[in-house]
Amino acid sequence: MSKKKITYLRSFIVAMSLIGIAFSAYVFFRSDTDNWLGEKFGPNTQSPTTHRQVIVVDDQHQQFVHPRYGFSLVVPKDLDIARVDEGQGTETIVFTPMVQDADAVLQIFVTPYLPREITSERLAKDVPGGEIKNVTEVMIGADSDIRAVRFSSEHPGLGEAREVWFLRNGYLFEVTSRMENDAWLATVLKTWQFTE
Secondary structure (H helix, E strand, O other): OOHHHHHHHHHHHHHHHHHHHHHHHHHHHOOOOEOOOOOEOOOOOOOOEEOOOEEEOOOOEEEEEEOOOOEEEEEEOOEEEEEEEEEOOEEEEEEEEOOOOOOOOEEEEEEEOOOOOOOHHHHHHHOHHHOEEEEEEEEEOOOOOEEEEEEEEEEOOOEEEEEEEEEEOOEEEEEEEEHHHHHHHHHHHOOOEEOO
């Protein structure tokens, strides 16, 4: 092996070692993990777990049944479903197409919530920048029996989003998708059912 190749190989090994050290330091010192909206999961967040307990509906659809919050909804079979337990009864469920480097198409954030209505303070807390537009009340669910608040919002790194929030059994459900998925989201929300 020539002296030039040996020097190049040593330089390559040193560079790769430095990159590895830098990446390890980044992972070690980082306290939070970004979710698909560019927001932060809390410091008590556990690693996402892929949810494989679904019911096949037909050739194109699967029914996701949540074991803790007692709800189900029907989504395309080509969506991977990851649940992130954020502690204290709070969880984020993310639906992402099963293709490389795909962005999530749907996120459901569930957290304990005692008030009987969704307050403007809660909206301001959970919507980055507080940019909320076109707030309307809608009925969703398989039996159109779930009263919800529907609005558009702006999220850093996501742009305009469609959000649908509602309350059930002491929990606040925040459903978010990109605005371009608005019609699809409405179809999915028509399949939502509470099993308890």
